[in-house]
Amino acid sequence: MFSARQIFAQVQRRGFAASARQSSKVTVLGAAGGIGQPLSLLLKLNPRVTKLALYDIRLAPGVAADIGHINTQSEVRGYDATPSGLADALKGAEIVLIPAGVPRKPGMTRDDLFNTNASIVRDLAKAAADHAPEANILIIANPVNSTVPITAEVFKAKGVYNPKRLFGVTTLDVVRASRFISQIKNTDPANENITVVGGHSGATIVPLLSQSGQNLTGEQLDQYVHRVQFGGDEVVQAKDGAGSATLSMAMAGARFAESLLKAAQGQKNVIEPTFVDSPLYKDQGVEYFASNVELGPNGVEKIHPVGKITDHEQKLLDVCLKDLAGNINKGVKFVKENP
Numbered sequence: 154m155f156s157a158r159q160i161f162a163q164v165q166r167r168g169f170a171a172s173a174r175q176s177s178k179v180t181v182l183g184a185a186g187g188i189g190q191p192l193s194l195l196l197k198l199n200p201r202v203t204k205l206a207l208y209d210i211r212l213a214p215g216v217a218a219d220i221g222h223i224n225t226q227s228e229v230r231g232y233d234a235t236p237s238g239l240a241d242a243l244k245g246a247e248i249v250l251i252p253a254g255v256p257r258k259p260g261m262t263r264d265d266l267f268n269t270n271a272s273i274v275r276d277l278a279k280a281a282a283d284h285a286p287e288a289n290i291l292i293i294a295n296p297v298n299s300t301v302p303i304t305a306e307v308f309k310a311k312g313v314y315n316p317k318r319l320f321g322v323t324t325l326d327v328v329r330a331s332r333f334i335s336q337i338k339n340t341d342p343a344n345e346n347i348t349v350v351g352g353h354s355g356a357t358i359v360p361l362l363s364q365s366g367q368n369l370t371g372e373q374l375d376q377y378v379h380r381v382q383f384g385g386d387e388v389v390q391a392k393d394g395a396g397s398a399t400l401s402m403a404m405a406g407a408r409f410a411e412s413l414l415k416a417a418q419g420q421k422n423v424i425e426p427t428f429v430d431s432p433l434y435k436d437q438g439v440e441y442f443a444s445n446v447e448l449g450p451n452g453v454e455k456i457h458p459v460g461k462i463t464d465h466e467q468k469l470l471d472v473c474l475k476d477l478a479g480n481i482n483k484g485v486k487f488v489k490e491n492p
């Protein structure tokens with residue numbers, strides 16, 4: 154039997170443990186942009202987020218003032234575009250999302266963004282390595298196939314690289330793959346779960362329809378694969394020079410952050426596709442690869458292999474691996490030459 158005093162002490166301890174576990178600061182770098190604003194809005198609506206830190210080179214305090222009026226409990230703060238503002242935004246963060254960088258215009262590939270975005274991501278990664286070395290870093294800025302290796306190289310140079318905590322956000326590819334198959338099959342997209350592996354640009358995006366319980370053949374399959382691989386271009390063309398996907402990306406980024414928070418708070422079997430430092434194709438010179446990843450309190454818990462695929466999917470994967478190796482090496486080389 155416990156005395157009333159012992160029970161009270163236990164309740165106090167449990168209460169503290171629960172609140173400590175559930176205190177989660179999430180930082181968005183690039184928070185005033187097309188993705189940053191709706192992403193910050195969705196994070197404000199997430200009860201797992203207790204502190205939301207917004208940083209941008211413009212307008213972050215304004216976005217924070219606006220979002221901060223929403224009647225959910227989390228504290229929102231916008232930081233000045235200064236080195237100390239950036240440092241304060243990062244300190245204590247459990248998750249750092251990086252959508253900072255320029256988007257595509259019609260006619261551009263994601264790789265065409267490299268010249269501008271590589272240095273933006275490198276500099277933000279330096280700040281994250283200095284001020285939030287243990288945070289989960291979620292890279293949204295394109296070209297993801299290169300910006301993830303850039304971030305890894307920066308963290309390695311500062312001696313704080315943890316491959317389990319660096320993620321390229323490829324969730325949007327899976328969101329699209331589910332939506333597009335549901336449009337063909339007239340099903341509820343919420344029940345469709347299409348595995349997508351590889352990277353996040355054109356031919357490096359490989360949907361594995363054969364693993365989903367759905368079947369397409371011939372031209373219909375080719376059109377489906379093409380739509381998943383080039384879904385981003387549909388939005389770029391429709392926006393006609395005003396940017397790329399922002400709202401669907403905000404949803405995808407918020408979903409990935411929510412999955413990480415759930416896993417950190419002890420939920421089991423949380424699986425998301427993501428572009429990570431992966432053993433799957435290292436023997437072919439591909440250091441990073443997106444596949445389904447089980448998330449846990451330490452970030453990456455288990456990287457799922459690609460599994461059984463058709464000959465057609467194998468051909469897509471072969472093209473993907475060749476392109477990916479080039480994208481990854483470009484990012485690594487950039488940091489070595491421009492530390």
Ligand SMILES: NC(=O)c1ccc[n+]([C@@H]2O[C@H](COP(=O)([O-])OP(=O)(O)OC[C@H]3O[C@@H](n4cnc5c(N)ncnc54)[C@H](O)[C@@H]3O)[C@@H](O)[C@H]2O)c1
Pocket residue numbers: 182183184185186187188189208209210211252253254255256257266270273277292293294295296297322323324325326353396397398399402
């Ligand atoms: N991973 C994906 O699936 C995915 C999907 C859509 C877009 N993207 C990429 O996300 C990036 C952002 O897209 P967007 O539509 O939000 O662009 P945007 O131009 O609307 O917003 C980018 C924001 O980044 C800010 N910024 C620029 N340099 C910065 C710095 N050094 N520090 C902090 N903030 C900085 C800008 O001020 C701007 O507010 C692009 O590179 C785009 O290609 C990725």
Ligand SMILES: O=C(O)C[C@H](O)C(=O)O
Pocket residue numbers: 256257263295325384385386388389397398
């Ligand atoms: O297409 C783009 O440039 C943005 C993003 O990567 C997307 O897939 O929508």
